[in-house]
Structure formats: C-alpha cells, structure tokens
Amino acid sequence: MLRHLVVFLPGIMGTILQKDGRDVWAPSRQALWTLLTTCGDSLRDLQVKGEDGQSDDLGDGIRADRLVRDTVFQLPRLIEHAGYGPLLDHLPEFLEVTPGSVHAPQDEASFYPFPYDWRRDNRVSARHLQRFVETQLLRWRAWSGARDARVILIGHSMGGLVARYYVEVLGGWKHTLALITIGTPHRGALGALEMLSHGVPKLERLFDVGGLVRSFESVYQLLPTYRALHVDDAVVRVVEAPALPNIDPARAASARQDFFEAMRLAREAHVNETGYDRNLLVPWVGTRQATVQSARLQAGRITADYAPPPGLSPELADGDGTVPRISAVPAALEGERLE
Numbered sequence: 563m564l565r566h567l568v569v570f571l572p573g574i575m576g577t578i579l580q581k582d583g584r585d586v587w588a589p590s591r592q593a594l595w596t597l598l599t600t601c602g603d604s605l606r607d608l609q610v611k612g613e614d615g616q617s618d619d620l621g622d623g624i625r626a627d628r629l630v631r632d633t634v635f636q637l638p639r640l641i642e643h644a645g646y647g648p649l650l651d652h653l654p655e656f657l658e659v660t661p662g663s664v665h666a667p668q669d670e671a672s673f674y675p676f677p678y679d680w681r682r683d684n685r686v687s688a689r690h691l692q693r694f695v696e697t698q699l700l701r702w703r704a705w706s707g708a709r710d711a712r713v714i715l716i717g718h719s720m721g722g723l724v725a726r727y728y729v730e731v732l733g734g735w736k737h738t739l740a741l742i743t744i745g746t747p748h749r750g751a752l753g754a755l756e757m758l759s760h761g762v763p764k765l766e767r768l769f770d771v772g773g774l775v776r777s778f779e780s781v782y783q784l785l786p787t788y789r790a791l792h793v794d795d796a797v798v799r800v801v802e803a804p805a806l807p808n809i810d811p812a813r814a815a816s817a818r819q820d821f822f823e824a825m826r827l828a829r830e831a832h833v834n835e836t837g838y839d840r841n842l843l844v845p846w847v848g849t850r851q852a853t854v855q856s857a858r859l860q861a862g863r864i865t866a867d868y869a870p871p872p873g874l875s876p877e878l879a880d881g882d883g884t885v886p887r888i889s890a891v892p893a894a895l896e897g898e899r900l901e
Contacts, residue, residue, distance in 0.1 A: 563658050563659070563672075563706075564658050564659050564857055565706065565708040565710075565711050566665065566708070566711050566712055566713065566714050566739055567672050567674075567698060567699050567702050567704060567711060567712070567713045567714070568653075568657060568659055568672060568713070568714045568716065568723075569673075569674050569676050569691070569694075569695060569713055569714070569715050569716070569717065569725075570629075570649070570650075570653070570673070570674070570675050570676060570717075570718075571627050571676045571678065571691070571715045571716070571717040571718065571721030571722070571724055571725055572630065572644075572646055572676075572677070572680075572718055572719075572721050573628070573649070573680075573718045573719025573720045573721050573745075574680045574719060574720040574780060574781070574784070575587070575589070575680055576629060576630050576646065576680065576718065576719070576721070577623065577627070577628070577629060577630065577677040577678055577679070577680055578626075578627045578628050578629070578630055578677070579608070579624050579626060579627065579679065579681075580624070580625045581607050581622075581623045581624050581625070581813065582623060582626045583859075584688070585627075585719045586605075586607045586608060586624065587608060588630065588756070589630060589633045589645075590817060592710070605769065605774055606672075607622070607624065607631075608624070608681060608774060609774060609777050610622075610681050610682070610777040610778055610779070611737065611777070613682065613683060613766075613777075613779045614670060614683075615683040615685050615779065615820070616878070617686075618689060618690070620682075624679060624681075625679075626677040626678050626679045626680075627677060628675070628677055629646045629648065629650065629675045629677055630645045631645050631646060631647035631688045632644070632645040632647055632726055633645040635746065642859060645778075646675070646718075646839055650675060653673070654673045657673065659672045659673035660672055660673060661673045661674075661675075664676055664677065664694055667694075667697075667698050667701065669701050669702070669704070669705035670705055670706075671702075671805070672693075672702055672706070676691060676694065676699070676721075678690060678691070678721075678724065678776070680720065680778075680780055681777070681778045681779075681780060682778075682779065682780060683779040683780065683783070684720065684723055684724050684727055684779075684780055684783050684821060685727060685731075685820075685821065687724045687780075688724050688725075688727040688728040688731070689728075691724060691725065691728045691734075692728050692732050692734060695713050695715075695728070695737060696734075696737060699711065699712070699713055699737055705884050712737055712739040713734075713737055713738050713784030714737055714738075714739050714742070714856065715728075715729070715734075715738060715741045715742070715743070716742045716744065717741065717743050717744065717746060718743075718744045718745060718746070719744070719745050719746055719747065719884070719885070720746070720747070720780065720783075720784060721746070722741070722743030722744065722745075722748070722845075723746060723747070723748070723783065723784075723821075725741050725743070726743070726843065726892075727821070727824075727825055728746070729741050729842065729843070730825045730828040730829050731824050731825055731826075731828045731831065734758065735753050735832060735838055735839070735842060736828070736837065740842060740843075740844060740845060741842055741843045741844070742844045742845075743843065743844070743845050743846060743890075744846045745846070745882045745884065745885050745890060746787075746845065746885070746890060747784055747847050747849070747885045747889045747890070748845070748889055748890065748891060748892040748893070749786060749787045749788045749822075749889040749893060750784055750785045750786035750787050750788070750822075750889060751784055751786060751801075751854075751884060751885050751886065751889060752786055752790065752855070752856065752857050752866055752886070753784075753785075753854065753866075753884060754781050754782075754784035754785050754855040754866060755785055755786060755791070755800060755809075755853050755857055755864060755866075756779055756857070756866055757775050757781060758772070758775060758785070758808060758809050759772070759806065759807050759808050759809060759863075759864040760772055760807065760808065760863070760864070761773070761775065771864070776808065776810075779813070779817075782810075782813045782814060782816075782817040783814055783817045783821045783822075785800050785814055785817055785897070786799070786800060786889065787799060787800075787816070787818055787822050788871070788888065788889070788893075789871055789872075789873075790855070790856045790857060790871045791856070791857050791858070791859060791861045792804055792856060792858040792859065792867070792871075793856065793858075795870050797856070797872055799818075800814055800818075801814050801815050801818050803859065806859065806864065807862055807863060807864065820853060825892075826892075826893070826894060829894055830894075841900060843892065843895065843900070844900060844901075845890055845891045845895065845900060846888060846890075846901065847882075847890040847891060847899045847901040848881060848882020848883070848887075849880050849881065849882070849887055850880050851880060851881060851882050851883040852868060852880070852883065853868070853880055853881030853882065853883055853884065853885070853886050853887070854866040854867065854868055854871045854886070855867065855868055855869060855871060855874070855879050855881075855886050855888075856869055856870065874888060882894045
C-alpha cells in the first residue's frame with residue numbers, strides 16, 4: 563500500500579459540470595444531440611458572469627461533479643483526448659491505493675480524482691484543492707499511521723497548472739512529495755489564442771462558442787506567454803501585441819502577471835527555503851506529434867502556424883498535438899532535463 567495520498571486533476575473540460583442535478587457539460591452523445599437540437603441554448607448555463615478570481619462560489623448553481631470517463635466529441639487543440647476512464651480504472655491498482663470521492667471523503671481512501679469547475683479562474687480551483695488536500699491529508703495520516711505521508715499530485719493539461727499554483731503560490735510544497743504534470747501548458751498553448759479570437763468556425767453558425775469561451779478566465783490563463791505571435795516583421799508575446807481580435811488585453815495581462823508570473827516568483831522565493839525540493843515538479847512531455855508552434859496576425863485575423871518561432875531549435879518543434887514541447891516544461895526548469 564502506498565503510504566502517500568494521491569490526487570489526480572483533469573484538464574480543461576475534463577470535469578462534468580451539473581446544475582440542479584442535471585449535466586450541463588458532458589462530452590457525451592446525449593449532450594451533443596441536445597447541443598445541436600437547441601442551437602446551443604443548453605450551454606447558456608455555462609456562461610460565467612462576475613468572475614473576479616476571489617469569490618469561491620459564483621452563485622450560479624454550477625457544481626463540479628465527476629471526471630469525464632469517455633469523450634465522444636472534441637474541440638480542436640483545446641480538448642483532444644479519450645477521457646479518463648482507463649486511468650481511473652487502472653491507476654489505483656498500479657499504485658495500490660483505495661479510490662475515494664471528494665464529495666464524500668473517507669479516512670481509508672488515498673486516491674482522489676479531483677473534479678473542479680474548469681470555467682473558473684485557476685486560482686479559485688487551486689484554493690479548493692488546498693482545502694481538500696490539507697484536510698484529507700490529516701485524516702489519511704491519522705487513519706494510516708503514516709505520520710510523514712504527503713500528497714502526490716498528478717495533473718493533466720490545465721490540471722497541472724491548478725496544482726502548480728497550489729504548490730508554489732499557496733505553499734502546498736510543504737505537503738507535497740511530487741507534482742507530476744502530463745502535457746501541461748506551463749507556458750500556454752496556441753489553441754487558447756485561436757479559441758478566444760474566433761471560436762470554432764465550423765460551429766459558430768450554430769452557437770457562439772467564442773463568446774462562451776471568452777467568459778472563462780481559465781482560457782485566458784492558457785494563452786502563450788513566450789514569443790510566438792508574428793505581427794508584421796516582429797515576433798511578440800500576446801501581451802505585447804497591438805489590438806488582437808476579440809481578446810481583452812487587460813485580462814491577458816492579468817493572466818500573465820497574476821498567474822504565471824506569480825508562480826515563477828513564488829518558486830524563486832522558495833528555492834532557498836529549508837525543505838523545498840527543487841525537483842518537486844516532474845513534467846511529462848508529449849513529443850513527435852505535429853503541434854501548432856506559433857501564430858500570425860494578418861488582416862485582423864489570427865492564424866495558427868506549425869512553423870516554430872525564431873530561435874526555437876527545429877528538433878524541439880513538436881509536442882503532443884495540443885501542447886508545444888517548449889511549453890510543457892516551465893521556463894525555470896528549461897535545460898535541467900527533468901522531463
């Protein structure tokens with residue numbers, strides 16, 4: 563039996579969201595049929611209003627219920643995976659841990675899939691994670707007798723960012739044995755830039771996907787932070803670019819400064835603290851798949867490009883199909899070969 567607590571966090575759109583006991587987001591055949599037959603009206607409940615990054619509850623009745631086990635339809639370059647069913651079925655046996663539910667935690671359970679509201683500011687989700695981990699860890703230590711037990715966090719895609727904010731900014735490193743990120747966009751991904759700018763063109767005639775996604779602070783926190791946007795003869799960061807179609811520059815700047823920079827600065831402050839493990843974070847990186855590496859602003863429209871930005875070695879210009887290889891490792895760990 564593993565003596566530590568294990569928590570798995572899914573990526574964006576990897577949690578089924580409910581309202582009044584019914585699924586309002588679940589990438590299933592039934593949800594897709596409802597979506598098409600109502601011309602997108604079924605998604606209105608997902609619109610986020612009044613996000614400030616401080617309020618833990620928006621008061622809109624949306625509840626993060628459970629992880630997506632099987633994905634039937636996908637959104638290009640934002641959600642492209644088959645669901646978490648195989649992992650949820652096999653990981654507990656492999657690690658010799660007992661599964662539990664965050665909605666009804668048990669003393670003897672030591673493996674928890676962690677559903678969260680992926681529409682929200684990732685800092686909000688990190689605070690929810692903090693409360694759960696630091697409460698459940700005490701219960702697990704008392705039940706198991708493993709007084710030195712800590713938590714192993716496994717985060718897929720955006721879930722890795724939620725976990726990383728908890729570890730670095732909220733002081734979770736004191737309770738964490740390891741943070742394993744799987745295909746996490748530590749420096750953002752071009753898919754978020756495309757989605758915010760013009761949604762999903764093939765679906766926009768049915769409903770305003772772009773407008774819905776623009777209400778999610780989490781998607782702004784997936785914007786690329788490295789120089790990847792071609793504007794005229796220059797290659798700039800998103801926050802350095804002139805007016806970009808349908809992208810709020812203040813929100814983009816906040817995502818970079820208050821989220822990504824906050825994690826970087828917090829890590830720098832912790833490096834010399836007693837007990838801080840510099841190798842705490844282990845990035846699992848997907849490679850050898852064609853992955854969008856940059857984008858161009860032309861005639862008022864953003865277009866994705868598989869060509870690497872200047873200065874990036876061609877041998878690194880791949881990824882997992884969604885997250886560029888350059889982004890799957892935090893800038894502070896570049897060159898340390900921890901992936």
